[in-house]
Amino acid sequence: MKIIPGSPTDALLRLALFLAPVLLLVSSLSYRSSDTPSATAGLLQNLSFVVFALVILKLTTLVAGAPRLAAVLLVLGTVGVAGGIGYGVNAMAMDVADLDLNEDTGVAGIALKVFGLSFPICLIAFGLLLLSLKVVPAPAALALSLGGLLFPIGRIPGIDVAVFACDLTLIVALSAIALTAGNRVADREAREPVSAS
Numbered sequence: 001m002k003i004i005p006g007s008p009t010d011a012l013l014r015l016a017l018f019l020a021p022v023l024l025l026v027s028s029l030s031y032r033s034s035d036t037p038s039a040t041a042g043l044l045q046n047l048s049f050v051v052f053a054l055v056i057l058k059l060t061t062l063v064a065g066a067p068r069l070a071a072v073l074l075v076l077g078t079v080g081v082a083g084g085i086g087y088g089v090n091a092m093a094m095d096v097a098d099l100d101l102n103e104d105t106g107v108a109g110i111a112l113k114v115f116g117l118s119f120p121i122c123l124i125a126f127g128l129l130l131l132s133l134k135v136v137p138a139p140a141a142l143a144l145s146l147g148g149l150l151f152p153i154g155r156i157p158g159i160d161v162a163v164f165a166c167d168l169t170l171i172v173a174l175s176a177i178a179l180t181a182g183n184r185v186a187d188r189e190a191r192e193p194v195s196a197s
Contacts, residue, residue: 002061002064003058003061012054013054013055013057013058013061014058014178016051016052016054016055016058017055017058017174017175017177017178018174018175018178019051020048020049020051020052020054020055020170020174021048021147021167021170021171021173021174021175022171023044023047023048023051024045024048024052024167024170025164025167025168025171026044026048027041027044027045027047027048027088028163028164028167030044031045031091032160032163036094036095037090037091037094037095038091038095039091039092039095039096041091042087042088042089042090042091042092042095043088043092044088045084045085045087045088045091046084046085046088046089048084049081049084049085049088050081050085052081052084052119053077053078053081055174056073056074056077056078056080056081056122057074059073059077059126059130059177060073060074060077062130062133062135062136062177062181063126063129063130063133063135065133065135066129066132066133069125069129070129073122073125073126073129076118076121076122076125077118077119077122077126079115079118080115080116080117080118080119080120080121080122081119082115083112083114083115083116083117083118083119084116084119086101086111086112086115086116087102087112087116090102090112117152119148119151120148120149120151120152121148122148123144123145123147123148123151123170124144124145124148124149125148126144126145126148127141127142127143127144127145127146127147127148127173128141128145130144130177131145135181136176136177136180136181137176137180139176140172140173140176140177140180141173143169143170143172143173143176144170144173144174144177146169146173147166147167147169147170147173150162150163150165150166150169151166153166154166
């Protein structure tokens, strides 16, 4: 998929790179402001993951130089976004109906966990692939992978410092990618020889 630089679609996807991790941080702050998950925190998480769906799409376009891996990561990222939304809905269900699907030992609990873990795995893989393809600065790619690594380290056991470190790392990484990715891709395309055919 080729996005025309400067098009409304390109602008939307770049905006998503800035907005998604900020919304994730706001949801994390909302979760940490009370002893039990709230429907508000769950809603904010859902909003952040809707925007993360656009982030996954943008990252996929940046790794188009590795088409098979890009396709795999698009699927993995989509599953991960569904997991993030699932956990947001679960937080709302815990607040409203005292129902925690994460404690279910059946298909609901397993699906929630597998889908949820797909998201940080996707971030780690995108970061490493971006680093390999050199389409973003190395620190931004490595920060994206670090954010993916910190995501479950903070959220599964509920370590606040790691949660906020993850969110802030993702803000820095995705903002840097938004500001630099198009420049590097355009530079690389400009250096490629034009075919005479």
